[in-house]
Amino acid sequence: MIEATTATAASTGSTEPVGPVDSSKVPRFAGIATFARLPRLEDVGRADIAVMGVPFDSGVSYRPGARFAPAQIREASRLLRPYHPGLDVSPFAAVQVADAGDIACNPYNIPEALDAVQEGASTLLDAGSKIVTIGGDHTIALPLLREMKRRHGPVALLHFDAHLDTWDTYFGADYTHGTPFRRAFEEDLLDTEALAHAGIRGPLYSKDDLTDDARMGFGITTAMDIMNEGVPAVVQALRERIGDRPLYISIDIDCLDPAHAPGTGTPEAGGMTSRELLAILRGLAGTNIVGADVVEVAPAYDHADITAIAASHVAYELVSLMALNGRSA
Template sequence: MIDPLERWKETGLPDKPDYAGLLTFAGMPYTHDPAELEGVDVAIVGAPVDDLTSDRPGTRYGPRAIRAAGCPPGPHLEARVDGLAELRVVDFGDAPVVPADPAGNHAAIERTVGQVVAAGAIPIVLGGDHSVAEPDIRAVASAHGPVALVHFDTHTDTGEEVFGVEISHGTPMYRLVRDGHVDGARYVQIGLRGYWPGEKELQWQAERGITSFFMHDVRDRGIGAIVEETISIVGEKPVFLSVDVDVLDPAFAPGTGTPEPGGMTSGDLLWACREIASRTRLVGMDVVEVLPTAVASADVTALVAERVVREVLTGIALRRRATQ
């Protein structure tokens, strides 16, 4: 079998500028052959769908924008580790999705993420609207059992339905907990604020032991204390990290479908993602709701989403160092 990383090195392309060559995450080698996932630590998967959004569409363009927001490789200047050098990372391309077929698209996403999981690699999914969390977490839970979930978001996404529709970007966490793919007692939400959902959904969450940290908790207690409690709650159970960029204040992430003022800073989110990845048993991740067509400065949002992934890769590398 041809080693995709060695094949890539032979071309000399790791030294290419970001704007040249095949568009892959951070210039990592591309493969869409499951046989070439052997020995890979992390595989990037695109989920370019937004058929189930309830507000502004356009997040189908998110994966491409996140890939285009890459930066030159090198060590993380604060953590002093280069996750891209210490881990074998490939871009596994996009799940084979088409417009206006949400059921078929979810099946394609679950199947594609499942190939990554079956190979023993950690999938990092680039959305897409947040409905993609349902198939990608389901694929991970199929291999690891019910997972713990750390969920950064303005919204809980635990609606039983949105506008009378049972499957949308506002319902994935309800369905994942209901169907046993996520362990409610080890499910933590961070950054909640705004005006949705209502008391019905919050009561449902409380009955299942879900922990919710609102923005006033983050402001009053500090992100460090919130992350410490989160790590304590999820414990050593396999953890999935789901990041909706609307958890950020629109000043930091204007390009998203349902922006809500009063959110997190990008600095706090980046640090928190790295810390969680370095101190928990991370088995999967997604970053969703990047809407690059929303406003002229939307590439700022794609940039912070790309850096969220880079921080997680740094955290995974730090954990590998600590456990070897």
């Protein structure tokens, strides 16, 4: 039985982290698709890092479908392995990582759904977990930032995206996937000395969008900047802006070019490669990452799981960065 190969903390009596199912004994395509084949949170009791799914897409303005992303990202994550050579860390052995399952969001009531996300995040944070959230659309970043503020005070924000997501409203609605960081600014959730967008590209509604964004304190590194200046220069600039402040990383998968992430709600030509995104994240090793999300994967528009595979590796990168910090603490 597959269940017999998955040890739990209770069954082993060990205080060592419980890792993923051994893929040399159980084929990757068999068994329950938790993130990276890790134990469920209820099987280990506690986790230093919890992977939380938010199957919600009621805030999207174009293509729906991100509600199916947590399941698809978990499915694609079956191929992840336990040692990260780029960061020289075995994240699942360094700390306890577990899959916390999904938040049950009301798809018909956005404020109620955001409250549910915040409550779920609060429960995990109060239990001592850091959270990597797999969404879901970008609306969910707002309740997550509310919880970051509660625990850490205003946080630095590194936002990977094709779009600014600092617009005011859509069709008179305050809470959408294009407005979370304006609401976060208005609610004083952010450290306005340490805000950065990366990967921005494509047309805007007007030049005033940039003026408004700068007023909130954001610096912009465009996709073209990444190409022209190179990853090392971009990493250096981002690290200088962030410093040692508590850092929240929010990653819209559409920061990647549609060649690397076709399955997303609002694709834009001219984006980063998945290699560039992973390299920038690795360059942030040692920063004080307190939480992160990966959002806007829309499986119905994906091809051969290209987008889900990219998202699963990005989530693994974030888990590994957090585990690296946990190991050295």
